[in-house]
Amino acid sequence: xxANRGQGATTETRTDSSTExxxxxxxxxxxxxxxxxxxxDLKVFYGDDQALQGIDMEIPEKxxxxxxxxxxxxxxxxxxxxxxxxxxxxxxxxxGDLYFHGKNVYDDDVxxxxxxxxxxxxxxxxxxxxxxxxxxxxxxLRVQGKDDGDVEGKVRQALERAALLDEVEDxxxxxxxxxxxxxxxxxxxxxxxxxxxxxxxxxxxxxxxxPVATSKIEDLVEELSRNYTVVxxxxxxxxxxxxxxxxxxxxxxxxxxxxxxxxxxxxxxxSQRVEDYxxxxxx
Amino acid sequence: MARKSYQEQLEELREDVxxxxxxxxxxxxxxxDAIEQKDEDLAQEVIEGDGEVNRMYLDLEKDCxxxxxxxQPVASDLRFIxxxxxxxxxxxxxxxxxxxxxxxxxxxERDLFPDVDVQTMGDLTLEMIDDxxxxxxxxxxxxxxxxxxxxxxxxxxAERASGIVVRDLIERELGSxxxxxxxxxxxxxxxxxxxxxxxxxxxxxxIAARTLYMVENDDELIY
Numbered sequence: 001x002x003a004n005r006g007q008g009a010t011t012e013t014r015t016d017s018s019t020e021x022x023x024x025x026x027x028x029x030x031x032x033x034x035x036x037x038x039x040x041d042l043k044v045f046y047g048d049d050q051a052l053q054g055i056d057m058e059i060p061e062k063x064x065x066x067x068x069x070x071x072x073x074x075x076x077x078x079x080x081x082x083x084x085x086x087x088x089x090x091x092x093x094x095x096g097d098l099y100f101h102g103k104n105v106y107d108d109d110v111x112x113x114x115x116x117x118x119x120x121x122x123x124x125x126x127x128x129x130x131x132x133x134x135x136x137x138x139x140x141l142r143v144q145g146k147d148d149g150d151v152e153g154k155v156r157q158a159l160e161r162a163a164l165l166d167e168v169e170d171x172x173x174x175x176x177x178x179x180x181x182x183x184x185x186x187x188x189x190x191x192x193x194x195x196x197x198x199x200x201x202x203x204x205x206x207x208x209x210x211p212v213a214t215s216k217i218e219d220l221v222e223e224l225s226r227n228y229t230v231v232x233x234x235x236x237x238x239x240x241x242x243x244x245x246x247x248x249x250x251x252x253x254x255x256x257x258x259x260x261x262x263x264x265x266x267x268x269x270x271s272q273r274v275e276d277y278x279x280x281x282x283x
Numbered sequence: 284m285a286r287k288s289y290q291e292q293l294e295e296l297r298e299d300v301x302x303x304x305x306x307x308x309x310x311x312x313x314x315x316d317a318i319e320q321k322d323e324d325l326a327q328e329v330i331e332g333d334g335e336v337n338r339m340y341l342d343l344e345k346d347c348x349x350x351x352x353x354x355q356p357v358a359s360d361l362r363f364i365x366x367x368x369x370x371x372x373x374x375x376x377x378x379x380x381x382x383x384x385x386x387x388x389x390x391x392e393r394d395l396f397p398d399v400d401v402q403t404m405g406d407l408t409l410e411m412i413d414d415x416x417x418x419x420x421x422x423x424x425x426x427x428x429x430x431x432x433x434x435x436x437x438x439x440x441a442e443r444a445s446g447i448v449v450r451d452l453i454e455r456e457l458g459s460x461x462x463x464x465x466x467x468x469x470x471x472x473x474x475x476x477x478x479x480x481x482x483x484x485x486x487x488x489x490i491a492a493r494t495l496y497m498v499e500n501d502d503e504l505i506y
Contacts, residue, residue: 238355266357268500279360280286 036061036199036229037082042096044077044086044254051077052254054096059246064221064230066240066262069250070277075233078250079201082231083119084112100199117144120192124204126184128176128191133159133168136176136187140195154194161227162190163220182213186220193228200224202232206239218243237278241266249274289354293363296346297420300367300374303339304416307374307381308409310336311483314384315405318476321388329385336378343371359497366497370419373486377412380479380486387472396451396473399444404480407437411487419494424501427491431504434488441481448473
């Protein structure tokens with residue numbers, strides 16, 4: 001079941017380079033006026049198994065959207081479908097549409113690598129390269145040929161936005177692997193935003209961190225949403241409640257049960273199944 | 284069921300609040316009986332019993348805070364605890380109003396206004412508190428809305444009763460200064476009794492309002 005209590009959830013979106021426009025009420029949307037990502041009937045299959053069951057959702061620009069739900073509900077699959085990370089899995093197959101600024105990212109003329117420059121990703125386990133802190137952040141700039149200008153300035157800005165610069169300013173030449181787990185994760189966030197993406201996807205970015213490091217990541221997520229659209233998968237419902245503006249609840253079988261303002265989801269959800277899940281009566 | 288212990292704590296909280304409601308109603312009943320029978324011993328019992336009500340209130344307040352801090356309740360659980368937190372304050376205040384009845388009894392020596400039926404008004408308020416607590420326990424939203432209507436009737440009753448007292452005071456010959464002073468005290472006491480009973484009705488509506496919010500996320504009776 002998808003909830004649709006949105007007000008003015010009507011959106012107009014260009015579906016492709018032709019001028020065909022689509023105007024339709026999008027089920028599962030809380031009425032997003034400034035959606036940057038929009039999925040329509042998005043289905044993902046792993047071989048014969050269907051991991052997502054026709055997801056309709058609009059993700060607002062420069063806000064934090066949390067995806068929550070029990071293990072195997074499809075929330076990470078949805079996240080990875082946004083920047084076509086599922087392309088890397090041989091048996092994965094995608095049906096339906098996923099628009100980024102109105103352009104279907106699964107169109108043939110979309111280069112996944114170019115897409116991922118605009119839609120960066122941070123993973124559960126910090127994965128810095130075995131390089132210096134500076135080179136970790138500069139890596140993406142160099143790969144993209146953006147190292148012709150002020151690389152140092154861009155690296156410092158990314159580290160500052162990732163709330164790490166103050167802690168590593170005197171050790172930029174040290175290995176990224178020498179940092180603590182929380183610092184490594186913020187280094188990965190710096191690396192992800194150095195190339196100036198519009199969207200940052202985060203797949204349980206704090207689940208491997210201690211409470212203090214987790215708090216820093218949560219503060220950072222809130223800060224990042226001033227400049228970026230953040231979509232975060234988390235198993236920690238209180239974390240979703242603390243840091244997100246919108247929450248999508250996926251339930252077993254890859255269904256989007258409810259998508260709404262986070263305060264609405266955690267104070268008075270429409271769906272009884274969502275109520276049961278977030279109050280811990282099942283799952 | 285997941286989080287079994289947590290669910291049991293919620294149910295225990297509900298039961299404890301209902302028990303506090305029963306104790307408070309008993310105190311109110313005793314206060315009304317003390318007035319009717321001019322029973323100073325009973326009045327003293329009500330006054331001294333307020334400590335128990337206050338302790339129950341503080342214990343339940345701590346239970347609510349513990350649940351909020353340790354279990355991070357959400358959705359209907361959050362509304363239940365938030366509503367309960369408010370409802371126990373209303374019950375504690377009703378306990379204080381019962382104490383007032385005891386104190387009025389101890390001060391009163393005569394009954395100058397037989398036309399003012401404090402007992403009937405007291406019965407109405409007791410029924411309202413009882414129904415409010417049943418509505419809370421059984422999550423009966425219709426009963427909640429019904430209580431708001433009944434409170435209007437209680438307010439009219441209180442207004443009429445106050446009118447009788449004031450009119451009688453105007454028409455009555457005051458006599459000596461001592462007699463006038465005594466009369467003034469009688470009138471003040473009776474008007475305060477009427478006001479306190481009317482406030483018990485207000486607390487019943489508060490309980491109903493929070494219950495309605497708890498069950499349906501509906502704040503129409505709160506504001």
